[in-house]
Amino acid sequence: MRLGTEIFQVNRSLKDPYTGCLLVSEPCLNEVYFQRSVILLVDHDPLIGSMGLVLNKSSNLMLNTVIEGLENVPEIPVFCGGPMESDHLFYIHTLGRLVPGSIEIAEGLYIGGDIDVILSYIRSGNTVEGHIKFFLGYSGWEAGQLIDEIANIFWIVSEKVSPLFCICGDGEQSWRKAVVDLGEDYKSWLKYPRLPILN
Template sequence: MTELENFLFNIKLPQKEPCVGDLLVAEPFLRESYFNHAVVCLVDCPYAESSMGLVLNKLSDYSLADVLPVAGNSLSDIPVMSGGPVDENRLFYLHTLGDIMPGAEHIGNGLYIGGDFDSVVEYVNSGAAVKGLIKFYLGYSGWDALQLQDEIDRNVWAVAGAGCPDHVLGWAPEKFWHRQVRLMGPDYRGWLFHPQYPRLN
């Protein structure tokens, strides 16, 4: 393989063991439609058991006003993300509101998942800030025992380390994958030269 080919097509790079809060970044050749250019935040990752994550950069067809009870029209411009193809009627939320959200679970780096649903509804309907502080997802992504590790070993995913709350909750979905890959350093620069939908070129 030439130096240029190695730069463009190398996906066999050293990987860390995945942990809760880490981001999984899909390799650029992954054509499975749901996970094409996906970035997933791991929210449950016990060793040798099933794992769970939320896709951070795939929009659903719903706004926040569609999925929260009593939510007003002011929330109709806040999108709800599609967290994965499993249990797509179930609502999840990532946020930085751990101090005021009873039952929220810290997944690292100041980022929380879940918490008392009534408190979430009350917070949103109070008119408090939502953008950049809390994000909602329908469905989740799941792996059977050891399936995730097998996919990482086959270079389906790069393990990018803990997600920054400002990025997880604030980045636009259409730019998320590219921005995350840039943060991963020069070893991954070649990934940026691959089109997301090669058949369109």
């Protein structure tokens, strides 16, 4: 039995993951990328696998140093989307059909599209805050892997998805907000220490 498993004995009905949902990590998940993380699932196919972006893990990098030609605009943070393809840039946004090729993954929330249009939007002086979020890397699961992790309560599926939360959230406060949104049965998670072995 894992340390602290009594906190998982809650009245829950495990939901299946789907494109556009959130994955909220259980409180003692100790992996560096996923500790107290909230992941936006941007693609899910039970027969192929799943792809997500960690929403609340900032890096020390700024888009201005990753992409040339942004020296004269305000600094734009880049987040750690996950351990896979960490040299590849991903972005979610609210710009919708203004960005050709973008895909709506939840109501009012899009991924990808023409990067030149995104950069032109930024260089024209438009605000990024609340509209675009950038990531290096992504999180991925093989077919069946994510379902197994959900069954083992590594993740809880949340349907409380909003563009504002996904784009503006950062740090442990985002995880705590996502836990609160899961409902009363998960309130005990908020009291669980980050490093239970030290308690």
